[in-house]
Amino acid sequence: MSAIRSIFSVILAWVVAFSTVLFAQTAQADIRVSPTFAARGLPPGVLAPLTSKPVAAHAPFEAGECNLCHANSDPKQPGPLIKAVTPLCLGCHEEFPGMLKRAHAHPPAQTNCTNCHNPHNANYPKLLLQETSQLCTGCHKQVAEIHATASVPHKALTSGAKCLNCHNPHASEVEALLRQQPFDLCLGCHNVDTMVGADGKKLQNMKAWLDNNPDWHGPVKHKDCVACHQPHGGNQFRMLDGNYPKEFYAPYNPDAYDLCFGCHKEKAFSTAQTDKLTRFRNGAKNLHFVHLQQPGRGRTCRACHEVHASKQDKHIREGVPYGSGGWVLKLNYQQTPTGGSCAKTCHQERSYENRKAP
Numbered sequence: 001m002s003a004i005r006s007i008f009s010v011i012l013a014w015v016v017a018f019s020t021v022l023f024a025q026t027a028q029a030d031i032r033v034s035p036t037f038a039a040r041g042l043p044p045g046v047l048a049p050l051t052s053k054p055v056a057a058h059a060p061f062e063a064g065e066c067n068l069c070h071a072n073s074d075p076k077q078p079g080p081l082i083k084a085v086t087p088l089c090l091g092c093h094e095e096f097p098g099m100l101k102r103a104h105a106h107p108p109a110q111t112n113c114t115n116c117h118n119p120h121n122a123n124y125p126k127l128l129l130q131e132t133s134q135l136c137t138g139c140h141k142q143v144a145e146i147h148a149t150a151s152v153p154h155k156a157l158t159s160g161a162k163c164l165n166c167h168n169p170h171a172s173e174v175e176a177l178l179r180q181q182p183f184d185l186c187l188g189c190h191n192v193d194t195m196v197g198a199d200g201k202k203l204q205n206m207k208a209w210l211d212n213n214p215d216w217h218g219p220v221k222h223k224d225c226v227a228c229h230q231p232h233g234g235n236q237f238r239m240l241d242g243n244y245p246k247e248f249y250a251p252y253n254p255d256a257y258d259l260c261f262g263c264h265k266e267k268a269f270s271t272a273q274t275d276k277l278t279r280f281r282n283g284a285k286n287l288h289f290v291h292l293q294q295p296g297r298g299r300t301c302r303a304c305h306e307v308h309a310s311k312q313d314k315h316i317r318e319g320v321p322y323g324s325g326g327w328v329l330k331l332n333y334q335q336t337p338t339g340g341s342c343a344k345t346c347h348q349e350r351s352y353e354n355r356k357a358p
């Protein structure tokens with residue numbers, strides 16, 4: 001019995017060991033990066049001490065005490081390391097073991113600190129093997145590709161601390177190794193009046209706008225800026241996650257509003273007669289349909305709605321810019337007990353009824 005059990009446990013141990021190898025390999029296959037130095041454009045011997053004048057030097061190396069890490073103290077023959085690399089580093093950098101236990105740790109930092117750092121000295125600050133964005137995109141080629149090919153690139157990737165504006169290279173409590181929640185990151189930069197978009201137009205100060213407009217759109221209420229925007233840039237207007245026309249007037253086409261219709265039902269806009277799909281209707285006449293599907297002058301959502309936040313109900317905007325002089329045509333939208341009305345705006349006062357008087 002005990003012999004059978006021991007054979008069984010040997011088989012079990014073997015199965016476990018084998019499946020660990022197998023899983024390790026599948027996990028490897030899932031990695032969308034090329035972790036070898038050569039694939040990242042790094043030359044052989046990149047971890048050796050530099051002979052040229054370095055920008056950064058590591059205190060224990062500067063002290064000349066090779067044997068803090070290597071077997072010998074002779075700089076000409078330091079010999080092998082006394083421990084595996086990462087445990088060696090963690091032995092002195094005592095805040096790291098705790099940091100790497102955060103909810104999200106960066107795999108290359110868990111596996112080997114020398115994926116990014118030269119242990120002796122380097123041509124880049126913080127002992128880095130490469131300049132920050134090259135370092136990151138050496139493995140994250142997709143992000144490099146997005147940035148290089150996007151018709152609307154995000155300058156946050158190339159200004160200031162670059163990738164590190166938003167990411168922690170080692171570990172974070174926030175998903176995707178973010179330094180803060182995306183909402184706080186976004187508003188931490190989008191809090192000035194001086195930004196200009198890829199199209200040359202001035203960008204709203206989003207922090208001020210949200211502070212002054214208390215009725216926030218659902219996803220903004222959930223602090224989810226990346227529900228609609230691609231953080232690294234993209235090929236849509238304003239780095240949006242789906243199509244949304246950039247013009248004020250555009251012929252109706254459901255594909256043009258992919259972004260909104262990802263969350264709101266398209267039928268509410270393309271059904272001429274309805275008594276339930278939308279409240280923007282006069283009786284059964286769908287006023288969304290009427291406005292959006294005007295031949296030649298279809299109004300886009302922005303003609304009436306603010307997408308981030310508003311003062312008025314239903315995210316109706318206060319006014320629309322008219323002409324190039326900066327004059328704002330007030331919409332004077334009002335909700336009424338039975339529907340709503342717009343006065344002295346794009347047209348004479350018009351009202352609609354979508355329910356019986358209470």
Ligand code: HEC
Nearest residue numbers: 045046047048049060061064065066068069075078085119
């Ligand atoms: C803080 C720890 C540390 C100190 C101090 C240190 N080294 Fe190293 N050294 C390393 C690590 C880590 C590697 C990478 C070894 C590996 O991955 O196989 C390395 C590798 C090397 C290599 C081989 C590079 C290669 O291409 O594989 C040389 C040469 C070297 N060290 C020289 C020295 C000399 C000389 C000193 C003392 C003046 C020294 N090191 C001090 C950590 C250290």
Ligand code: HEC
Nearest residue numbers: 056057059060068085088089092113114117119125126127
């Ligand atoms: C013998 C102790 C010791 C070991 C082992 C050690 N370090 Fe350090 N490290 C230090 C000290 C001391 C400093 C300087 C701290 C400071 O300036 O606050 C430092 C600083 C650094 C810095 C910041 C450099 C800068 O320019 O600001 C990096 C990055 C770093 N170490 C990485 C590593 C890596 C990677 C390893 C493992 C290969 C490692 N360290 C192993 C002692 C050590």
Ligand code: HEC
Nearest residue numbers: 086089090093096108109110112113115116117126164169
């Ligand atoms: C994916 C690349 C990468 C890996 C892997 C990595 N680091 Fe770093 N490390 C960085 C970058 C980038 C910085 C500079 C951060 C900054 O300037 O904000 C840095 C900074 C540091 C610093 C200086 C901290 C400071 O605040 O100035 C230390 C110390 C350090 N790393 C140690 C380590 C240790 C120890 C490991 C292994 C457990 C490791 N790193 C693995 C990219 C990496």
Ligand code: HEC
Nearest residue numbers: 031032033035104107108115135136139163167169176177
């Ligand atoms: C040596 C290769 C390597 C380098 C260099 C590297 N990464 Fe990574 N990174 C990985 C691997 C492997 C993963 C995990 C697999 C994946 O999600 O693709 C990862 C995952 C990530 C993730 C996603 C984490 C998640 O939870 O979804 C982010 C964000 C990230 N890295 C940012 C960076 C930044 C910023 C830098 C530069 C400081 C960098 N990486 C440098 C290999 C690397």
Ligand code: HEC
Nearest residue numbers: 133136137140143156157162163165166167176182226231
């Ligand atoms: C403006 C802030 C910001 C900057 C700058 C930034 N990222 Fe990100 N990154 C994000 C956000 C937010 C996510 C999470 C996206 C999501 O959840 O859909 C993310 C996700 C990632 C991911 C994991 C998922 C994916 O999209 O592949 C990687 C890898 C990554 N970033 C790498 C980088 C690299 C490399 C750089 C620098 C070239 C960089 N990031 C610069 C905000 C940023």
Ligand code: HEC
Nearest residue numbers: 155156165182185186189195196197198199225229231238
């Ligand atoms: C490190 C600062 C920084 C962070 C963080 C940041 N941005 Fe930006 N963003 C910029 C800069 C710089 C521009 C380009 C404006 C300029 O150069 O004046 C920009 C442009 C934009 C644009 C307009 C793109 C165009 O050209 O039409 C949008 C939309 C945008 N950011 C959204 C976001 C979102 C969403 C987040 C959070 C995930 C975010 N930003 C985080 C700095 C930042």
Ligand code: HEC
Nearest residue numbers: 186190202203204206219220224225227228238244302307
């Ligand atoms: C429901 C989708 C959605 C969400 C969520 C969202 N945005 Fe937007 N964002 C848009 C659309 C659509 C535009 C284009 C608006 C227009 O031109 O009418 C835009 C435009 C922008 C612009 C450029 C504004 C300008 O003046 O042209 C910035 C900056 C921006 N968003 C940042 C953010 C930030 C920061 C967050 C999170 C607080 C966020 N967005 C959340 C959809 C969204």
Ligand code: HEC
Nearest residue numbers: 217218219227228244259260262263264301305307314315
């Ligand atoms: C990521 C999902 C998402 C996207 C994308 C989205 N919305 Fe919304 N929207 C919501 C949620 C959630 C609500 C809140 C619904 C509620 O409170 O019943 C909402 C509410 C609204 C309301 C107000 C409804 C009310 O009853 O107060 C308007 C108007 C609106 N969205 C317009 C738009 C426009 C225009 C777009 C495209 C630019 C868009 N939405 C894209 C999720 C989204």
Ligand code: HEC
Nearest residue numbers: 257260264277278279280291299300301303304314339340
């Ligand atoms: C001509 C102005 C106008 C245009 C253009 C417009 N809306 Fe509206 N929308 C309204 C008004 C007014 C309401 C409020 C109806 C009510 O509750 O009385 C409304 C309500 C909504 C609601 C709340 C649910 C409902 O249908 O009652 C959503 C969601 C919405 N609009 C999304 C959109 C989207 C997405 C677009 C662009 C595809 C758009 N709207 C274009 C005026 C407009």
